[in-house]
Amino acid sequence: MRGGDHCKSMNQFIWSFLCGLGEAKFLNRTFVMDLNVCLSGAHTPDGKDVDGKDFRYYFDFEHLKESASVVEEGDFLKDWKRWDKKKGPGRITVRKVPSYKTTPMQLKRDKSNIIWRQFNGQEPENYWYRVCEGRAAKVIQRPWYAIWKSKRLMNIVTEIAGRLDWDYDGLHVVRGWKAQYKKNYPNLDADTSPDALAAKVPMLIKPWRHLYIATNEPFYNYFDKLRSHFHVHLLDDYKELWSSNSEWYNETMALSGGKPVPFDAYMRVIVDTEVFYRAKTQVETFNNLTRDCKDGINTCNL
Known part of the structure; x- marks a missing residue:
């Protein structure tokens, strides 16, 4: 119950x-x-x-x-x-x-x-x-x-990775509420700013590689400064994979009794994360970009 x-x-x-x-x-x-x-x-x-x-x-x-x-x-x-x-x-x-x-x-x-x-x-x-x-x-x-992720979502992951010829690098940028919560994450906002990313990421990933950015940052153009170093790809570049003409859309409609299913934020997290995991090089927010701890101050060694 x-x-x-x-x-x-x-x-x-x-x-x-x-x-x-x-x-x-x-x-x-x-x-x-x-x-x-x-x-x-x-x-x-x-x-x-x-x-x-x-x-x-x-x-x-x-x-x-x-x-x-x-x-x-x-x-x-x-x-x-x-x-x-x-x-x-x-x-x-x-x-x-x-x-x-x-x-x-x-x-x-x-x-x-x-x-x-x-x-x-x-x-x-x-x-x-x-x-x-x-x-x-x-x-x-x-x-x-x-527990496996939905095949419907994993088909989207496979399609994105395939379009990148399975030869790309990944950058995971966590922002959202954590970047605003300065008490627990005092450096995160500054450490993941466009200027900070443009300075750090080229030292970690070879120039002009295909770079897939998994992120919860809602502003699409936030990563534009990286475009002068890499071929940048974001989840929203592949919107047609969950559009009303997509296989995913038709299959989820079958589950919902014919009602359109929104491609929600948790579905985005699943696809973003799984595409990132398949990258050749993986640059993580809390391991590579910021001094802050993943679960807030004083939790780095837990």
């Missing part, structure tokens, strides 16, 4: 989701999965949460079903309604677990047909990942192998 992780960052959602999946595997049970995802304001341009997204927009549900025992919640609830018509012996038994403090080890011998975890408390008591903390951390293995 959905807890306080709903509408948190995608990193927290996945950390909790894989905790639930890992517990189901530990208990030798099938995990009942809600495909509805809330995209946190951390991943949207206006900072507002957007509910009603589909897990399959971002991740490969077919691979997940091949890698783990899962059933989609809507299908499961239909079956449960049918099974529940039975009376007496053979009726479905349900164990409700209201708190994360009931450990997976305590549920190992439970004979109920359904174990129903509920997270009704206040944050952070209602975060699903709490189930996998403490002693449970030693027995629950998160099945990271089950």
Whole structure:
């Protein structure tokens, strides 16, 4: 049952989701999965949460079903309604677990047909990942192998890399709210300014290479000073790959019941990051461009 992780960052959602999946595997049970995802304001341009997204927009549900025992919640609830018509012996038994403090080890011998975890408390008591903390951390293995990025998005990644002949360098420039949060990131804004980038990047990447810039900087012309050193490529140079004429558009429409699906900020992050990972040389913001720490001051050595 959905807890306080709903509408948190995608990193927290996945950390909790894989905790639930890992517990189901530990208990030798099938995990009942809600495909509805809330995209946190951390991943949207206006900072507002957007509910009603589909897990399959971002991740490969077919691979997940091949890698783990899962059933989609809507299908499961239909079956449960049918099974529940039975009376007496053979009726479905349900164990409700209201708190994360009931450990997976305590549920190992439970004979109920359904174990129903509920997270009704206040944050952070209602975060699903709490189930996998403490002693449970030693027995629950998160099945990271089950989570692949959506094939629809990875097809865009392959197309972009292919157009660059798989021979390009990558620059990852993190700006956004971190650049404005001077208390935790005192140098980031200045260290990733157009002048600073024009001075630093040519010392790290050979001139006139194809340079793919993965970034959350919204101003397209922000990197123009690098164009006198490199053949610069940005995600928005490939907009036709998710336009209304694209394969991606048609495939996501099929998932959404015919409604157009916006190419949202988290999809951009996935494609940007995956194209960057395939670059020959990779220049990172927090390793190469700034003295600031990735998670704020005093966290560099964590």
